[in-house]
Amino acid sequence: MADTDLDFTTGESGASATIPMQCSALRKNGYVVLKGRPCKIVEMSTSKTGKHGHAKVNMVGIDIFTNKKYEDMCPSTHNMDVPHIKRNEFQLLNITDGFMSLMGDNGDVREDLRVPDSDLGKEIEQKFAASEDILVSVLSAMGEECAVAIKQMTGGK
Structure with missing residues (x-):
């Protein structure tokens, strides 16, 4: 049955x-x-x-x-x-072994996204090392995801 x-x-x-x-x-x-x-x-x-x-x-x-x-x-x-392309923004919380800890708007944390092997990846690591609060834009399409941009978080809290 x-x-x-x-x-x-x-x-x-x-x-x-x-x-x-x-x-x-x-x-x-x-x-x-x-x-x-x-x-x-x-x-x-x-x-x-x-x-x-x-x-x-x-x-x-x-x-x-x-x-x-x-x-x-x-x-x-x-x-x-x-x-179908989806763009989401996540707050960068931590970087461990080349993977980013990212928190979405709903509070969910994901740790499955690798720091990109590009100038953007170097910039993310530099800003994280300087303890800056940044948002990481993540593009997802056809089962793949990648960080494509970052921007400074604005203080609204």
């Missing part, structure tokens, strides 16, 4: 990490999935309708997590995937 090995402990909705959008509706500074990676569109150009009837859209995108450049071409009438 009932399947006893099903796991209902996670609250995943089963929704897709991306939504389809017609290529001609995409815009510069928007987001798109290129070569399986979530990217921000930095360049776009459309070629004329050719002998076989489709205008082609050439796109250049920068991976939002790794900053790698990706290029792709798609007929303007075809669909491309657009990632």
Whole structure:
């Protein structure tokens, strides 16, 4: 009758990490999935309708997590995937073994995010060492998360 090995402990909705959008509706500074990676569109150009009837859209995108450049071409009438992107801000509490302790607005603490291996990561560690109160902006898309920006906390307490 009932399947006893099903796991209902996670609250995943089963929704897709991306939504389809017609290529001609995409815009510069928007987001798109290129070569399986979530990217921000930095360049776009459309070629004329050719002998076989489709205008082609050439796109250049920068991976939002790794900053790698990706290029792709798609007929303007075809669909491309657009990632669901969520940006959250967390207060930095601590850094332990290269992982940040972050507290969200609801008071939940998470310790599963690594300090980025970039100039931003160095800046986070410097500000933490100087005991500055900072907010870390975390971008999440397609099952990945990464700290992308920081800002000084304003004293509202």
